[in-house]
Amino acid sequence: MTIEERRQREKEQRRTAIVDAAERVFFAKGFDQATVDEIADCAELSKGTLYLYFDGKDDLYRAIIFRALKLLTTAFEKAIARHETGIEKVWAIGTEYVNFYREHPDYFDALIHYHGQKTETFYEHDPLKVLIDVVQEGIADGTIRSGLDPLKTAIILWGQTTGLLQIAFTMCEAIRDAYRVDPEEIISYYFDLTYHNLKAG
Amino acid sequence: MTIEERRQREKEQRRTAIVDAAERVFFAKGFDQATVDEIADCAELSKGTLYLYFDGKDDLYRAIIFRALKLLTTAFEKAIARHETGIEKVWAIGTEYVNFYREHPDYFDALIHYHGQKTETFYEHDPLKVLIDVVQEGIADGTIRSGLDPLKTAIILWGQTTGLLQIAFTMCEAIRDAYRVDPEEIISYYFDLTYHNLKAG
DNA sequence: TTCATTTAATGACTATTGGTCATTAAATAT
DNA sequence: ATATTTAATGACCAATAGTCATTAAATGAA
Incomplete structure (x- = not known):
């Protein structure tokens, strides 16, 4: 054996x-x-x-995507462990997402550029799952507005944050040139806006 | 001649x-x-x-992207012409974006899947430009919260909406299966959330 | 140790396809 | 009618994803 x-x-x-x-x-x-x-x-x-x-070139790429998702999910899990309340954990995930781009821009780009088959999903390491749990926690502990639907809210946060980071990072120079704004500033502005839209009270 | x-x-x-x-x-x-x-x-x-x-296969695809951007931009321009206030026009653009997916899913997918060179931009028909103008208008006419930075806000709206529609539409079945939520509902929930975050008063 | 069998690795080969270019055809000008 | 310019062709080439018959290595049995 x-x-x-x-x-x-x-x-x-x-x-x-x-x-x-x-x-x-x-x-x-x-x-x-x-x-x-x-x-x-x-x-x-x-x-x-x-x-x-x-199985081929595509399958090799898929293996890289799997790695990237695993790394990102783990990073999220570590980040939330450092905080107490739900909303702080949501914020920590956002910060960690930006950090992931800084430390692993190639993985980030790979995730962004990857478009698998419609049916294909990587359940094993799913960053969205972490976010859903954390939003639920925030509503339960009263740090996130009650009345929000946790599942829908988490999916929205995930989609919109990914979308913003995608254009902010991949069109970085274009945005600076065309509109004279620093993409970094846009991102932190977005975080503030979203935070105030989520927090209770 | x-x-x-x-x-x-x-x-x-x-x-x-x-x-x-x-x-x-x-x-x-x-x-x-x-x-x-x-x-x-x-x-x-x-x-x-x-x-x-x-010039080649890529260039043929780029021509399709150009068409898609032109069509989308024109649709936005027509949509805002049917409304009076800034915030109504922002809402109209959002609705029109969803509508664009319904009527031209192939163009939508082409835009989503296209990743040109970092420097490359299609200035001639830029949907984001339309949105920027309309956000500015809304702040000027008092229907959108004053104090918001119109440029940053518009870029954020564009990025986050694109991101959400992307996951909602391309992972439609996966989301329904994994989380038992209708992507359509998520989108309309997002619209409401965002509307209340933007509107004055 | 020796030989048979199973498992792992190889790289020459094929089929496909993006892109080129010398040649042909058509339109226009003289 | 002829020359010249413009447009179109498709045979051809180079690159490369993927295959498979062959070889090599490891393992087990005698």
Whole structure:
């Protein structure tokens, strides 16, 4: 049984090494310009081997998305653990989302640019789930306006924040040039607006 | 001079016919699965001719994005013309955005999935410009909270609304399945929340 | 140790396709 | 009628995603 276990472990390591290589190539060149051959070279494996571990180029990218979601979800969980009230936790998630872009811009862009099949979802690590719990907590502890529907509110917060960060970060220079506004300022303005719209009292 | 004019006109028509064909193929198959050869067949032209009118596959897609932006901007302009106050016009733009998805889901998806070069912008038809003007108008006529920064507010509205519609529409079934909420309800809930956050008094 | 069997890895090969360009056809001017 | 300019063609090339028959390595049995 030890042999079988070791084999499984080695398979997992090889898989991880392939995703590492895919990340380097995809992040350096973008999805279209990256080639499977280059990823194979980078992993010091033949192309055929890559196809033993993954279904193809798309599947390699999906593995990166999975990593990104896991990292983001974990970051959210750590961030909320540092706070007491529901609304503080919601704020912490927002801050952490911005922070995630700063520390992992490639993962952020990958998430933004990824459009999987309509039916496809990554339930295992879902940042939205964390947010839903926290909004519910805030309504329960009275720090978020009662009367708000927690589920709808959380989904709205998630969608709108993602949308704003997307245009703020991907069109950063364009916004500065065209409208003479600092995207950073827009984001903190948004946080204030939203905070006051959520908080109780 | 008449001959030259006619030639120009015919060039324009051919260009339009090519974009029509590109639209049919891209919308039926998606960007990756669509082939330039098929678009050429669909336009009843040789592939070489397509490359006389466009720089390549990306450029064909960009032409569709241009159309989509033009259509959306025009729809916004028509929508605001039917209302008097600033806040009503903001609401009208929101409604029109949803309506745009219903009437032209393919254009909506194309806009959502399109990620051009960082520097690239389509100034000619910019829906955000319309929104900025209208927010300014609402602050001037007192129907939108004074004290709001019109430019930042408009950019925030644009980004967050786009983000919410994106997840609401592209993850429609997933949201319904996972959370048992109707995306339509979420959107109208969002509109109400945002309206009350904007309106004066 | 030796040989058979299972498992893992390879890279030459194929099919597809984005893009090019020398050639042909058509329109226009002389 | 002929020359010249403009438009269109499709055979061709290069790049590359994905396959598969072959080889190599690891494991187990004798």
